[in-house]
Amino acid sequence: MNGFASFVKKETLHIFRDFRTMMIVLLIPIVLMVLFGFAISTEVNNVDVAVVAPNRGDEVSKAVSRLQHNPYFTFKGFINADEIDHTLRSGNAMAVAVFDNDFNKKSALAKDAKAKPTVQIVLDAADVNTASSSAIYLQSVLTENAMSKQTLFNTHLLYNPQLKSAYNFVPGIMGLIFILICAMMTSVSIVREKESGTMEVLLVSPVKPIHIIFAKMIPYFLMSSFNLLTILLLAKYLLDIPMIGGISGIVIISLLYLILSLSFGLLISTLADKQFTALLISAVVMMVPIMMFSGMLFPIENLPLVLRPVSAIVPARWYIDAVRKMMIEGLPLMAVANDFLILLGMTVVLLGVSLKKFNDKLE
Amino acid sequence: MNEPIIHVENLCKKFDDFTAVNQISFDVSRGEIFGFLGANGAGKTTAMRMLCGLSFPTSGMGTVAGFNIRTEGEKIKSHIGYMSQRFSLYDDLTVFENMKLYAGIYGLSRQQTLQSIDEKLEQLQFASEKNTLVGALPLGWKQKVAFSVATLHRPEIVFLDEPTGGVDPITRRQFWELIYNAAANGTTIFVTTHYMDEAEYCSRVSIMVDGKIEALDSPKKLKEQFSVQSMDEVFRTLARRAKRTE
Numbered sequence: 148m149n150g151f152a153s154f155v156k157k158e159t160l161h162i163f164r165d166f167r168t169m170m171i172v173l174l175i176p177i178v179l180m181v182l183f184g185f186a187i188s189t190e191v192n193n194v195d196v197a198v199v200a201p202n203r204g205d206e207v208s209k210a211v212s213r214l215q216h217n218p219y220f221t222f223k224g225f226i227n228a229d230e231i232d233h234t235l236r237s238g239n240a241m242a243v244a245v246f247d248n249d250f251n252k253k254s255a256l257a258k259d260a261k262a263k264p265t266v267q268i269v270l271d272a273a274d275v276n277t278a279s280s281s282a283i284y285l286q287s288v289l290t291e292n293a294m295s296k297q298t299l300f301n302t303h304l305l306y307n308p309q310l311k312s313a314y315n316f317v318p319g320i321m322g323l324i325f326i327l328i329c330a331m332m333t334s335v336s337i338v339r340e341k342e343s344g345t346m347e348v349l350l351v352s353p354v355k356p357i358h359i360i361f362a363k364m365i366p367y368f369l370m371s372s373f374n375l376l377t378i379l380l381l382a383k384y385l386l387d388i389p390m391i392g393g394i395s396g397i398v399i400i401s402l403l404y405l406i407l408s409l410s411f412g413l414l415i416s417t418l419a420d421k422q423f424t425a426l427l428i429s430a431v432v433m434m435v436p437i438m439m440f441s442g443m444l445f446p447i448e449n450l451p452l453v454l455r456p457v458s459a460i461v462p463a464r465w466y467i468d469a470v471r472k473m474m475i476e477g478l479p480l481m482a483v484a485n486d487f488l489i490l491l492g493m494t495v496v497l498l499g500v501s502l503k504k505f506n507d508k509l510e
Numbered sequence: 511m512n513e514p515i516i517h518v519e520n521l522c523k524k525f526d527d528f529t530a531v532n533q534i535s536f537d538v539s540r541g542e543i544f545g546f547l548g549a550n551g552a553g554k555t556t557a558m559r560m561l562c563g564l565s566f567p568t569s570g571m572g573t574v575a576g577f578n579i580r581t582e583g584e585k586i587k588s589h590i591g592y593m594s595q596r597f598s599l600y601d602d603l604t605v606f607e608n609m610k611l612y613a614g615i616y617g618l619s620r621q622q623t624l625q626s627i628d629e630k631l632e633q634l635q636f637a638s639e640k641n642t643l644v645g646a647l648p649l650g651w652k653q654k655v656a657f658s659v660a661t662l663h664r665p666e667i668v669f670l671d672e673p674t675g676g677v678d679p680i681t682r683r684q685f686w687e688l689i690y691n692a693a694a695n696g697t698t699i700f701v702t703t704h705y706m707d708e709a710e711y712c713s714r715v716s717i718m719v720d721g722k723i724e725a726l727d728s729p730k731k732l733k734e735q736f737s738v739q740s741m742d743e744v745f746r747t748l749a750r751r752a753k754r755t756e
Contacts, residue, residue: 153614157603164602344596351562351592351669352615353584 150354154362161336162366169370172332176324176374180381183316194281197223197240199231204251206264210289214244217288235271242281243269244289266290317382318470319443321375321401322463326408326437328371329364331429333412336363338425341416360505364409371405388474396473396480400487404466407494414501437463465489513576515540515667515698516561521570523556530556532721533570538714540666543689543699545709545729548718549749554702555671557718561700562669563587575666588616591660591668591697595675599656601645605636608644609659616663630658633691650681657688667698674705686711706742717745719752 162169196214200207203225215222223240234240245267247253253264266289272278337360340346349359375398382388390397411433419425438444440454441463450458458464469486472478480487514537523531531553538544548554559565561574563583572579575589599608606627613623631637634654644652653673660668670689674682686708693699701712709715709729716726725732725748732744 150615150617153611156614157600157607157611160603160607161600344594345598345600347564347594347596348592348598349615350564351587351590352612353588353617354615 150352151358151362154354154359155365158336158363159366162370172328172370173373173377175327176320176378177381179320179324180317180378180385183320184381184386192219193221194219194242194277194285195221195223195240196285197226197231197234197243198246199226199228199243200246200250201228201248202246202251206251206254207246210244210246210266213288219284220288231269235269238271241271241278242285244285245269314386314388314475315471316443317378317386317388318467318474319441321378321470322404322441322443322467323434323437324374324378325371325401325405326411326433326463327429328374329367329405329408330412330415330433331426333363333367333409334415334419334425334429335422336367337413337416338419338422341420342422356505357502360413364412367412368405368409371408372402375401375405382474389477390474392473392477392479396483397470399480400466400469400473400483400490403487403490403494404462407462407490407497410494410497410501413505414497417501417504436461440464441467443467462490462493465493514538515576516544516572516574516700518561518572519570521557521560521572522568523553523560523565524568529721531560531567534718534721534723535570536716536723536726538667538698538700540698541693541696542713543693543701543711545712545715546700546702546718547704547709547715547745548702549752552718552749552752553721554718558669558671558700558702561586562590562592588663589666591663591665593656593660593668593670593673595672597649597652597656599644599652599659602643604641604643605631605647605655606640608655609662612659613662618663626662626664630662633688634658650677650685653677654681654685654688657685661692661697665697667700668692670699670701672702672704674703674708682708706740706745709741709745715741717748719748724748724751 198211198214200211211222214220223234226234226243228245231243231245234243247265247267250264250266266286268282268285270278270282337346340349350356379390379394379397383390415425415428415432419428436457440447440450440458440461442458443463447455447458447464465486469483469490472483472486473480516536516538518537519535520533521531521535522529522533534557546554546558556565560567560579561572563574563579563586567580574586577583577585577589579586600611603611609627609630610623613626618626628637631640636651636655639647639651644655647655657670657673660670674685677685682705689699689701689711701708703709712729714726714728715732716723717732718724725735725744727735729741729744733739733741736744736747738744738747
């Protein structure tokens with residue numbers, strides 16, 4: 148095993164000597180988390196709301212005061228109905244809540260009365276995502292309490308009531324980063340040895356080829372585990388994701404996903420002879436499908452029907468789904484057994500195929 | 511110790527219709543410097559790969575260091591050293607780290623490792639560059655270090671595949687001193703080269719043409735046989751017969 152240990156050491160040295168790449172790999176999760184967590188957000192935050200209320204009675208005041216006390220909205224004052232367009236265009240407000248003339252009167256009536264109180268919400272939809280989530284949240288704020296029994300619809304937003312987009316992105320980032328590091332970096336590192344000719348010398352040495360491969364996987368596995376730790380810490384303390392279900396389940400399924408990604412890397416390394424090819428395969432076969440088909444950016448339900456089966460063979464889809472459930476809904480690992488088993492099956496198949504291909508290739 | 515360290519009989523390697531190595535037979539004795547010559551595409555590398563246990567022969571048999579090349583490839587690997595023209599060390603590791611890696615791969619103990627490395631560095635008079643990154647060394651030095659690494663574990667036989675390609679004449683001369691030194695210590699050298707002056711340094715030389723060995727003897731006798739003045743002429747006379755193109 149002496150040979151194996153020196154090999155792991157050598158691989159670790161390679162990573163440390165390429166200091167820039169190492170820093171990029173270690174910093175990617177942090178940068179992405181901060182970017183998606185704060186900068187790129189579709190969530191309701193600091194939305195300026197103006198109100199049109201011809202008759203300002205009790206019920207209207209209550210609703211407005213709820214608005215004023217809500218940290219996600221800023222009340223910009225009352226305006227007249229004919230100022231709505233101007234207010235929105237000038238950017239003084241992003242949303243305008245228009246109360247019905249008889250809002251108070253109708254609110255006071257019984258639940259089953261025919262005339263129901265109505266509020267019209269007018270939004271600047273230039274930013275579609277923010278507009279639609281603001282609409283839902285604004286509705287729920289205005290119709291809280293007394294009114295809820297009478298309003299036409301009453302949306303409950305569970306688990307992520309503020310529609311924080313970071314909640315959604317964290318599992319996506321995890322799904323992407325691990326495959327990036329484990330599959331892409333490992334395959335490039337194996338192919339680099341083929342390209343430089345050192346692989347040949349290693350094959351003439353008594354080291355078993357499979358030991359070479361495992362020795363390469365170990366440092367990348369550790370690096371990804373470190374990233375997992377960073378991501379979980381950032382998620383908990385920076386983005387305040389509650390993770391009430393505990394992290395053990397998330398860690399277990401993540402480790403499985405790491406092994407799967409490593410097998411992917413091995414498979415790519417058997418297909419490519421040049422580092423560039425390995426990179427290209429990684430980008431085309433992994434990155435794009437993950438972005439498009441995993442539910443990271445777009446909901447799978449929104450995919451055209453013919454493309455939906457494609458998403459089923461993208462491992463990241465199952466991983467991201469499981470992590471979302473565990474991280475945001477706080478479900479235990481048992482509740483995502485379905486995802487877990489699918490990932491496990493994929494890992495077994497991938498590892499088997501890539502090991503076989505690797506051995507075939509040697510002869 | 512008279513039994514040959516390499517013994518090959520009717521070794522063949524076919525890739526589909528193409529016969530890369532066609533029924534070659536030869537012996538190499540211990541301590542010899544055996545020159546394995548041939549034009550590009552003559553089948554040298556394929557033959558060498560079979561001897562190193564990297565490629566399985568289509569037919570024929572052979573032993574290297576007493577092990578069967580068909581069945582005991584793994585055992586052969588720990589008794590041989592190998593160095594190829596394509597530079598085989600890691601640029602981003604230091605001279606010392608490269609040496610330590612291969613010492614570890616060949617299963618040397620900690621003490622053996624340090625001792626061997628010290629010896630090699632002293633032989634190369636290179637102790638001061640121990641912690642230099644290999645990537646920063648000139649090519650000639652890289653190749654000398656690579657040779658030291660290939661012989662670090664004191665193999666019985668070392669295979670050198672065009673070890674001096676692209677190296678200046680002075681460094682080539684120094685390189686061959688290293689080879690002589692190793693041979694004097696009992697290591698058998700199996701070397702391919704395109705430099706005919708180097709062929710003159712070998713104890714015996716074989717010349718491959720189109721997958722077959724066309725000539726095999728000491729450089730002196732080969733020159734007599736073809737009644738020419740240099741190995742260069744011997745080689746050109748034979749290589750001209752080749753029908754195969756690269």
